[in-house]
Amino acid sequence: MGRLRALVIFAALFCSLPARAGAERGWESLYDARLAQALDGTPAAAAIYCQDVLDDLKPNDPLLGRAWYFLGQARAEQGDTDGAAAAWLEAANAAVPSIPAKALLARFDELGRPIERLPRACSFDDDVCGMHRVWTRNGQPMLMPSSEGQLLSWATEVKAASSDALEAVFRSPEVVSIVAFRVRASDIVSYLRVALDDGTGARVQSGVVTVATDGWTQVELRVQDFRPAEDGGWWGQARLFRIEDLTGLLAEDRGANQLWLDDLELR
Numbered sequence: 001m002g003r004l005r006a007l008v009i010f011a012a013l014f015c016s017l018p019a020r021a022g023a024e025r026g027w028e029s030l031y032d033a034r035l036a037q038a039l040d041g042t043p044a045a046a047a048i049y050c051q052d053v054l055d056d057l058k059p060n061d062p063l064l065g066r067a068w069y070f071l072g073q074a075r076a077e078q079g080d081t082d083g084a085a086a087a088w089l090e091a092a093n094a095a096v097p098s099i100p101a102k103a104l105l106a107r108f109d110e111l112g113r114p115i116e117r118l119p120r121a122c123s124f125d126d127d128v129c130g131m132h133r134v135w136t137r138n139g140q141p142m143l144m145p146s147s148e149g150q151l152l153s154w155a156t157e158v159k160a161a162s163s164d165a166l167e168a169v170f171r172s173p174e175v176v177s178i179v180a181f182r183v184r185a186s187d188i189v190s191y192l193r194v195a196l197d198d199g200t201g202a203r204v205q206s207g208v209v210t211v212a213t214d215g216w217t218q219v220e221l222r223v224q225d226f227r228p229a230e231d232g233g234w235w236g237q238a239r240l241f242r243i244e245d246l247t248g249l250l251a252e253d254r255g256a257n258q259l260w261l262d263d264l265e266l267r
Contacts, residue, residue, distance in 0.1 A: 043077035043172065050074055065094035069101045073199060073239070077172040100200045114171040115241070119267035124152045129264060130168040134242065141166060144260070152261040154245075158188050162248035173198065173237035180220040180265040181243075185211045186258035190247040194221055195229070199239030203229045208246065211259065241266065 050071035057064050072087030091101035115130050122129035124143055131141050131152065144153035156164050179194050189212060195205040204226035211217045228234050245259065 043074045046074035047071060047078065060095045062096045065091045065096050065098035065101070067091075068094060069098040069200070072101060079171075114169045115174075115266070116171050118170075118174050118176065119265070122264040124150050124262060124264075126150070128152060131166045131243075132168070134165040134167045146260075148262070152264075154259040154261065156245055156247070156257050156259060158190075158247045158251065158254050158257050160248060160254065164245040164248075165242050167240055167242045170239055170241065173239050174266075175236055176223050176238050176241070176266055178220065178222060178265070178267050179206075179241075180218075180263070181261055182216045182218050182263050183209075183211050184216050184260045185213045186260070187213060188247060188251060188253045188255065188257040189213055190245060190257065190259060191250040192219075192259075193244045193246055194219075194226075195242045195244060196223065196226070196238035197240040197242065198233075198235060198237060200233075202233035202235070204234055205229055205244075208250065216262075 050067055053067045054064070054071065057067060068087050068091035072084045072091060075081075075087055076084035085105065088098075088101040088105050091098035092105060120129070126143075128141050128143060129152075133140050139155045141152050141154045143150045145151075154166060176196055183192065189210065192209045192211055193206055194209075195203050197203040204223065206221045206226050209217070209219055209221075243261075247253075247257065
């Protein structure tokens, strides 16, 4: 039914295009209509629609970066990582480059270990559940044995005006309702925030969670209570899940710290 609705939208917008179909506004309407259809369809259909748009765009068209970006996303959802990388490279080098494509290329090796589907429960007994550091390759999270089983250990350095983050990539866009986990800090009372990003930079985020050092903090967050990081743009589907460490921004303490996470659940 969703695809039928999108087809109707596409037909209406296509028929309303002016005769000079190459005009930027006309192309944007056509592109947005095909994108609406793709979002209600399969990754294979999305790839076809995005390729159709690319075939019609000129090399200096300002929409080129966006079209290549969405083609890369569709290919990634099909499991075609090489094709996704090639499309995102085109998007990053377009006349108006796609910043999200550059960001995904920077951590492209992590797409080989995405979160495949929801609900997803991670006990960290044998893997890190696709979690990786966002801004550095140093000190990636590791599994650490404890009396309660394996934990995810995240080593941080609390510095003035600095932040850190762990992130996981969803294989395809997901509607997330609940984020739950338990967390403990080793030496410094810490401050975390959870964010969901649609892959284009539009995001919603939770309030700040205070993490104790003398015991586990149980966290359960409803995404309906999250707030957009900026006005508009959020469609309700996430491509990236992130836990942000804001301790350097909100605490006066400084020095080495560890955050231990367990029982992560996304549903």
